[in-house]
Amino acid sequence: MTNQTLISVNNLSKVYGNKFTALKNINLEIQKGEIIALLGPNGAGKTTLINTICGIVLPTEGTITVDGFDVVKEYRKTKSIIGLVPQDGALEAFETVFNNVSYSRGLYGKKKNSQYIEKILKDLSLWDRKDSKLRELSGGMKRRALIAKALSHEPKILFLDEPTAGVDINLRQDMWRIVNDLRKTGVTIILTTHYLEEAEAIADRVSIINNGEIILTDNKSDLISRMGQKMLEIELHEKIHSIPDTLERFQLNIGDDQKTICYVYDTESESTGITDLLQSIKDAGLKLKDIQSSKTSLENIFLKLVEESK
Ligand SMILES: Nc1ncnc2c1ncn2[C@@H]1O[C@H](COP(=O)(O)OP(=O)(O)O)[C@@H](O)[C@H]1O
Numbered sequence: 001m002t003n004q005t006l007i008s009v010n011n012l013s014k015v016y017g018n019k020f021t022a023l024k025n026i027n028l029e030i031q032k033g034e035i036i037a038l039l040g041p042n043g044a045g046k047t048t049l050i051n052t053i054c055g056i057v058l059p060t061e062g063t064i065t066v067d068g069f070d071v072v073k074e075y076r077k078t079k080s081i082i083g084l085v086p087q088d089g090a091l092e093a094f095e096t097v098f099n100n101v102s103y104s105r106g107l108y109g110k111k112k113n114s115q116y117i118e119k120i121l122k123d124l125s126l127w128d129r130k131d132s133k134l135r136e137l138s139g140g141m142k143r144r145a146l147i148a149k150a151l152s153h154e155p156k157i158l159f160l161d162e163p164t165a166g167v168d169i170n171l172r173q174d175m176w177r178i179v180n181d182l183r184k185t186g187v188t189i190i191l192t193t194h195y196l197e198e199a200e201a202i203a204d205r206v207s208i209i210n211n212g213e214i215i216l217t218d219n220k221s222d223l224i225s226r227m228g229q230k231m232l233e234i235e236l237h238e239k240i241h242s243i244p245d246t247l248e249r250f251q252l253n254i255g256d257d258q259k260t261i262c263y264v265y266d267t268e269s270e271s272t273g274i275t276d277l278l279q280s281i282k283d284a285g286l287k288l289k290d291i292q293s294s295k296t297s298l299e300n301i302f303l304k305l306v307e308e309s310k
C-alpha cells in the first residue's frame with residue numbers, strides 16, 4: 001500500500017478563552033485508508049483535536065490541511081470531505097431513519113441519491129428500520145443511524161468521537177465490526193477513545209494523547225512489540241519464602257501464594273534468558289509444576305508512557 005497523507009496537522013495549539021491550553025504543539029499526519037485511534041484519558045484534548053480538524057473549533061496556532069485544503073481558509077472544501085459522528089450527536093426524533101440520512105445529504109448540497117442511502121443503510125444493518133422513526137430505535141440502532149448520517153454526503157474521512165462510550169460490550173463489538181467494514185469501502189477513519197481495548201481491537205495506528213500533548217504515535221503492532229514485555233509465571237510444587245541467591249540475577253518476584261515466581265523478559269532482546277532461568281531453578285533444587293507466559297497489553301504500555309511523560 002502506498003502512503004498518501006490525507007490529513008496534516010502542523011504545530012497546532014489551542015487555547016480556550018485565552019486561558020486554558022487544551023492542545024500543545026500537535027503534529028500528526030494521517031494516511032489515506034487507515035484507522036487511527038486517538039487514545040487518552042478524559043480531558044486529554046481528543047475532542048478538541050478532532051473538532052479542530054473538522055473546522056468546528058478554530059486553532060490558536062498552527063495549520064491543518066485535509067486533502068491539501070486548509071481547514072480554516074477553505075472550510076467549505078474540507079467540510080464536504082469530512083463526516084463527523086460527535087460524542088453527543090442528535091437526530092430528528094420524529095423523522096424516519098431514511099429521511100434523517102437523506103435530509104443530511106441535502107444539507108451538504110449533494111444531489112438526491114436513494115441508491116447510495118440504501119447502500120449505507122444496508123451496510124450498517126439499518127435497512128429493515130429505514131421507515132422507523134428515530135425515537136422508536138434502540139440506543140445501538142441510533143448510533144448506527146448517526147454513522148449513516150455522517151456518511152450521507154459520501155465523505156472520504158469519518159471521525160468517530162468515542163463511538164462506544166457508555167454502550168454494552170455486545171454493541172461495542174458490533175461497532176468494531178462496522179468500523180472495520182467501513183474501512184474496506186476506502187474511508188479513512190479517525191476515532192477517539194479512552195478504552196485501550198478499543199484501540200487495540202480496531203486501529204492500525206495509535207496516537208496517545210495526554211494533557212493536550214501527543215506522547216507517541218505508532219503502528220499498533222510495533223507499539224506492542226517494541227515495548228513488549230512478557231511475563232513468565234512459574235508455579236512450584238512447594239512454597240518458598242525467599243528467592244535463592246543463585247537466582248538473584250533474574251530479578252524474580254514471589255507471588256502472594258508463595259508458590260509462584262514471576263520473571264519479566266523482553267521479547268525483542270537477543271536472548272530471553274528463559275533456558276538459563278529454568279536450568280538455574282533446577283540446579284537450585286526447586287521443582288516446577290506449571291509454566292505460563294502472558295503478553296504485555298497496550299494498557300501496560302499506555303500507563304508506562306503516561307507515567308514517563310509526567
Ligand atoms: N469550550 C471550551 N472552553 C474551555 N475549555 C474547554 C472547552 N472545551 C474543552 N475544554 C477543556 O479542554 C480540555 C480538553 O477537553 P476535550 O478536548 O473535550 O478532551 P477529551 O475529548 O480528551 O475528553 C478539558 O480540560 C476541557 O475541560
Ligand SMILES: [Mg+2]
Nearest residue numbers: 046047048087
Ligand atoms: Mg471527548
